[in-house]
Amino acid sequence: MFFDWYDAAAQDAPTTARLLEVLNRAEYVVIVEASPDEVDAADRARTVVTGVEIADLARRLAIVDGGNGDRCRCAGRPTIMVYDSDGERIACWTLHHQSGLRSVGAFDADLRDGPALTEWLAERGLTGSRDAQVELAAQRAESERRRMRWVHAAPTGLSDAAEDVARLPGREASPDRVPEAAQDRLAALTRYHYPEGIERARALLTWAGTAARESTGGLMRYDLTVQRQLLAEHPGHIIAALVTQAPSPAQLDGAAQLFGSLEWTKEHGRGLPEPLRSTLIAHIRASGTDPMRFRLRHGYYGAEGEAP
Numbered sequence: 001m002f003f004d005w006y007d008a009a010a011q012d013a014p015t016t017a018r019l020l021e022v023l024n025r026a027e028y029v030v031i032v033e034a035s036p037d038e039v040d041a042a043d044r045a046r047t048v049v050t051g052v053e054i055a056d057l058a059r060r061l062a063i064v065d066g067g068n069g070d071r072c073r074c075a076g077r078p079t080i081m082v083y084d085s086d087g088e089r090i091a092c093w094t095l096h097h098q099s100g101l102r103s104v105g106a107f108d109a110d111l112r113d114g115p116a117l118t119e120w121l122a123e124r125g126l127t128g129s130r131d132a133q134v135e136l137a138a139q140r141a142e143s144e145r146r147r148m149r150w151v152h153a154a155p156t157g158l159s160d161a162a163e164d165v166a167r168l169p170g171r172e173a174s175p176d177r178v179p180e181a182a183q184d185r186l187a188a189l190t191r192y193h194y195p196e197g198i199e200r201a202r203a204l205l206t207w208a209g210t211a212a213r214e215s216t217g218g219l220m221r222y223d224l225t226v227q228r229q230l231l232a233e234h235p236g237h238i239i240a241a242l243v244t245q246a247p248s249p250a251q252l253d254g255a256a257q258l259f260g261s262l263e264w265t266k267e268h269g270r271g272l273p274e275p276l277r278s279t280l281i282a283h284i285r286a287s288g289t290d291p292m293r294f295r296l297r298h299g300y301y302g303a304e305g306e307a308p
Helices: 002-011 016-023 052-060 114-123 128-152 159-166 180-193 197-213 221-232 235-243 249-259 262-268 276-287 290-297
Strands: 028-032 046-050 079-083 089-096 100-102
Touching: 016 052, 028 052, 046 052, 052 114, 114 128, 128 159, 128 197, 128 221, 159 180, 159 221, 180 197, 180 221, 197 221, 197 235, 197 249, 221 249, 221 262, 235 249, 235 276, 249 262, 249 276, 249 290, 276 290
Parallel strands: none
Antiparallel strands: 028 046, 028 079, 079 089, 089 100
């Protein structure tokens, strides 16, 4: 059954020739800065393409034959509606992530030149794709800055291994996973450079604290590698690292992240020994982030019912 479906889908693969066959029958094309279910909204920017401009559009819509074997889950925008000389709609395509086209065949297809189509649309008042590209570029730049802040915060001796862990994945790699070999190398080098358990815990807590103050929020995949190392440490070493000498603000940030994680609370509960509990609560009340304060209000540090 699966192979029958796959064979049928392969025969229905998108190609530029199929796209051109439709556009060659077009009397006009309506492009709306909206997903298909919003094309009738009066406030959505739109343009009508006729005459020689249809051939111009066709060049911008050229796709990589065969499709990419996938279908994006988003609705897509803008919507491109093709009409024949009788005013009948003969095709409805959507642009996805400024780089792909849907509904020419069974799969989405990559555009041969997505940026060229983006600029062509912007010249006709449809700037959504260009605006999205600018926003994505800014997000990528900030992601890179955050990644480099994490690498630069690595304890002495771990920078190269940190770079391997934080290296941006290729298209074929999952962005949510770090290769096990890179994680194992980082863990081994951490034990090598910091063989004593309490000293190692202090170094890891300081490093873990860098994620707490990131404005983008949440833990990235590389942040989680440090948290996993802390979770693998003897809990007594972590507690001792925080009470045998005055912890730094970064170490308390890292502790707040660790002690508020589901993995820690599931294994060790929410209670913390004194004076660590009081020290951590005072730190959060004085300068904690919103997530830290949320966890404090909900008793993640053994202070249930106490408002920060």
